[in-house]
Amino acid sequence: MRPFSYARATDVATASLAAQRPGAMLLGGGTNLVDLMKLDVLRPSALVDVTELGLDRIEHGADGGVRIGAGVRNSDLAGDVEIRRRFPLIAEAVLAGASGQVRSMATTAGNLVQRTRCRYFQDTTKPCNKREPGSGCPAIVGAHRDLAVIGTSDSCVASHPSDLAVALSALDAAVHVRRADGAEQRYPLDDFYRLPGTTPQRETVLEPGDLITAVSLPAPPEGARMRYRKVRDRASFAFAVVSVAVSLTSRADGSLIGLSAAFGGVAPKPWRARAVEPALRGRRPDAELLRAAGRAEFADARPLPRNEFKIDLAADVLAAVVADLGGGAAR
Numbered sequence: 200m201r202p203f204s205y206a207r208a209t210d211v212a213t214a215s216l217a218a219q220r221p222g223a224m225l226l227g228g229g230t231n232l233v234d235l236m237k238l239d240v241l242r243p244s245a246l247v248d249v250t251e252l253g254l255d256r257i258e259h260g261a262d263g264g265v266r267i268g269a270g271v272r273n274s275d276l277a278g279d280v281e282i283r284r285r286f287p288l289i290a291e292a293v294l295a296g297a298s299g300q301v302r303s304m305a306t307t308a309g310n311l312v313q314r315t316r317c318r319y320f321q322d323t324t325k326p327c328n329k330r331e332p333g334s335g336c337p338a339i340v341g342a343h344r345d346l347a348v349i350g351t352s353d354s355c356v357a358s359h360p361s362d363l364a365v366a367l368s369a370l371d372a373a374v375h376v377r378r379a380d381g382a383e384q385r386y387p388l389d390d391f392y393r394l395p396g397t398t399p400q401r402e403t404v405l406e407p408g409d410l411i412t413a414v415s416l417p418a419p420p421e422g423a424r425m426r427y428r429k430v431r432d433r434a435s436f437a438f439a440v441v442s443v444a445v446s447l448t449s450r451a452d453g454s455l456i457g458l459s460a461a462f463g464g465v466a467p468k469p470w471r472a473r474a475v476e477p478a479l480r481g482r483r484p485d486a487e488l489l490r491a492a493g494r495a496e497f498a499d500a501r502p503l504p505r506n507e508f509k510i511d512l513a514a515d516v517l518a519a520v521v522a523d524l525g526g527g528a529a530r
């Protein structure tokens with residue numbers, strides 16, 4: 200690990216100014232950033248600790264929406280009674296990730312901005328366009344299993360690791376950002392993340408000195424039922440091979456009034472199922488229709504030779520979750 204300075208900020212303006220300096224990075228729980236520093240993947244010269252900014256509250260609004268502070272620990276988020284009651288898939292997504300110890304340190308903002316688990320990104324003996332722009336992407340001819348199948352580019356095929364972000368995507372979350380000049384901006388989660396294109400090193404809209412202050416969610420539709428399901432290689436301590444977040448409302452006969460869904464493990468960002476949603480709305484889908492809708496989401500996919508299976512797997516998991524939640528004929 201290289202030498203670095205450490206300072207704990209106590210107000211957002213000071214944190215932004217400090218983080219704007221060349222080589223500085225914000226520090227949440229440190230569970231991802233410090234690991235990457237130990238691996239020499241990230242080399243900040245200064246860490247600005249943002250855990251004492253007072254951004255650690257979960258505020259439930261009278262309108263049914265919620266604002267989750269950037270510094271709320273993952274374990275506190277998963278344990279919040281109102282979150283569990285009103286947005287159960289958030290708790291399910293958080294509890295499906297990491298371990299109790301990690302979740303007790305990890306923060307909401309840090310979870311959203313954590314870096315890919317692409318093994319080549321983490322290995323400084325290998326080239327990687329994300330780590331070292333222009334150096335190449337060994338993953339494209341390497342081990343494919345954990346990589347993305349859609350939204351990728353010739354520069355990068357890494358998948359996004361956060362479970363929480365997938366759940367938030369299905370719930371129409373917005374990310375609140377305080378710019379270094381003091382301006383406050385709010386991005387729909389989908390717009391907060393960038394696809395790799397030719398600049399895979401730029402994963403979000405954040406610029407140096409920008410600080411995530413909160414994530415907000417609108418009230419869910421009346422009677423919404425929600426679930427997060429993650430397929431992984433082990434029951435714990437494993438990132439998603441594929442995951443699905445669903446929030447739906449349905450009539451007693453199983454016809455879908457509304458559905459929003461997102462996939463994890465398949466794309467460089469949480470993949471909102473934009474094609475699935477209109478295809479199923481108003482329908483009483485059986486298993487075949489659900490799987491067809493799931494597969495249609497991946498019409499533009501560019502799978503690699505050893506991760507093509509993710510398309511069928513994602514469609515199957517979507518079908519199973521919708522059926523479990525009582526949407527459609529397949530139960």
Ligand SMILES: Cc1cc2nc3c(=O)[nH]c(=O)nc-3n(C[C@H](O)[C@H](O)[C@H](O)COP(=O)(O)OP(=O)(O)OC[C@H]3O[C@@H](n4cnc5c(N)ncnc54)[C@H](O)[C@@H]3O)c2cc1C
Nearest residue numbers: 227228229230231232296297305306309310312361362411
């Ligand atoms: C063994 C292990 C297993 C794991 N398994 C999973 C899993 O299955 N699923 C999953 O989703 N995650 C998993 N994780 C990842 C874990 O959830 C993340 O490490 C954690 O959420 C990061 O949060 P943090 O607060 O520690 O972030 P940090 O490590 O402190 O920071 C991560 C990034 O966020 C930035 N950042 C922090 N705060 C802010 C802010 N307010 N505004 C802007 N940028 C900010 C930092 O600068 C840094 O770039 C695992 C981690 C470990 C170590």
Ligand code: SF4
Nearest residue numbers: 317319327336355356
């Ligand atoms: S897939 Fe992306 S992160 Fe992985 S080696 Fe290629 S450029 Fe780097």
